[in-house]
Amino acid sequence: MTRQRNTTLEALLTEYDYSHTALARQINEVVGELTGRTGRCADRHVRRWISGEARWPCTTYLLALERVFGRPAQAIGFVPRGKHSGAHLPAPPAPQEVDVHRRTFLTLPAAATVALALGIDQTPARGRLSMSDLDRIDRSIGRLDAHFFALGGGPLLSVCTAYVERLRDALAGCAYGERVEKRLHASISSLYASAGWAAHDSGEPRQAGLLHTASLQSALLATDPAAVARAWSNVALQARLEGRHREAVQITRAALEVRRVRQDPRIAALLHARLAIGRARTADRTGAARSLLAAEQAYDRVDTAGPAPTWLGFLSEGELSGLAAITHQALGHYDQAQAATVQALDLLPPAMRRSRAYYGVQLAEIHLAQGDREQAVHTIATLDATSLDSRRITGRLAAVQHTLTT
Known part of the structure; x- marks a missing residue:
């Protein structure tokens, strides 16, 4: 034969x-x-x-x-040797069913609604994990990120942390090969990062810091340079938000020293833009200008027709203009900050509602810093913050409105 x-x-x-x-x-x-x-x-x-x-x-x-x-x-794919060779083969035991009485995935109604809509409660806790399972997990995480870009963190904190718990159950209870193991750690790192941003949006800075640190640990286990760079970037951002600006600069510079990170134009552009903000906060005007130029040069190398990682879906010319505006604002260059923020709002697509709201509030803050209350009132009036779920942004908006009414 x-x-x-x-x-x-x-x-x-x-x-x-x-x-x-x-x-x-x-x-x-x-x-x-x-x-x-x-x-x-x-x-x-x-x-x-x-x-x-x-x-x-x-x-x-x-x-x-x-x-x-x-x-x-x-x-x-096996072929019986004769017509009776497989006739009396006992049926294999049925694969163990995924526990029908799963632990309560979420308790908050809004979070449960989001989790159900995104279809993330489907990861097995036992059995064999395959690359197809990881593909499904990563698609779910991509949908979580898209939800964040559109509406903000809101209920995503409990969604992300519950999903992390489920993936850690899979890590402990499933069988898998080395490549699946590394991808699973990378997925957990990505979820921790998303959870960190959701905590940030929800006004939970301490929890955000813990989640970003956990994201870094999982990224290191995944030995994934892109995941490590993302985690370091978030840890640096957390340091900046806590006022540790020199530390934020040091962390971001260390991330940029990784060769594979420098060679990825999208990640390099983001890191250079955030480095520019950190340098501006430490009064390093020359360094900030140099980093802004490096961010532009890195983004010029991006193949915008090619697919981007879902977590970098927010990075565009509009977002880079917004980050440049933050740099100029930190340096006290309000005219440049205003021009860059207006450019960001012109370039950002309507679907990026969170970013548009963020930079809309930023523009109003710049108007107030310039003493232009009338323009600040106009900017706030045109701001679309309906259905936005970000305590951080709505808190800044409330502060601007309070200033305008006192």
Whole structure:
């Protein structure tokens, strides 16, 4: 009979992130559970199954394979040797059901609504995690980030922290390969980062700091330079918000020293723009100007037609203009700050409602700093903050309105 490669099994190894050796090891563990004696499967067996040299493994290994992949032998690509070879093969035990009585995912009605709408309560806590599972997790995180850009943090803090808890359950209770493990840590890092921003928006600075630190720890476990750069950037921002401006500059400079970070134009543009703000806050005018130029040059290298990581979906020419405005405002250059903020509002799309509200309030603050109360009143009147869920932005807006009425 002509040998035919088992491409189905080969694809499953890729999908479940198994090397030949790792699959053999997993089979031996399952054989031990089934028979009480550890199996003797080796990588050579897996190679023979994939090459088609062995088209129907022995019954013990076949049962183990069915248990590992949660499907019958022929759905794994195996071909019976004769018409009776698989006729009396016992059905594999059904994959353990995900606990029907899951812990209460969320308690706040608004948060529960967001979680349900985004479909994030679907990650298994037991069983085998595959790359497809991680793809679904990352898509859910992307939807969380999009929600934040549109409406602000609001209920996302409890959503993100509950989802982190679920992923940590998966980390402890599921089986997975090395590549899946690293991607899972990267996803957890991303969720911690989103939770940190949600805490920031909710007026919880101390919790935001803890979440950003946790994001950094998970990023280091993922050995993902982009995730590490994002975490360091958020830690630096937290330091700046707490008034530790020199520390913020030092952290951001350290992040930019990573070669792969410098080579990613989107991340480099964001870090240089935030470095400019930090330098402005430490009265380093020359350094701030140099960093703003570096941010522009990095963004010029961005392929805007190409896909961006979801967490960087906010970064655009409009956002860079807004960050430049913050730099000029910190330096006391109010005319330049006003021009850059107006440019940001002109460039930001309507869907970025949180950013538009943020820079709208910033423009009103700049008007007040220039003594132009009439223009500040006009700016506030045109500001669309309806349905925005950000205590941080609404608090600044209230402060401007209070100044205008006293």
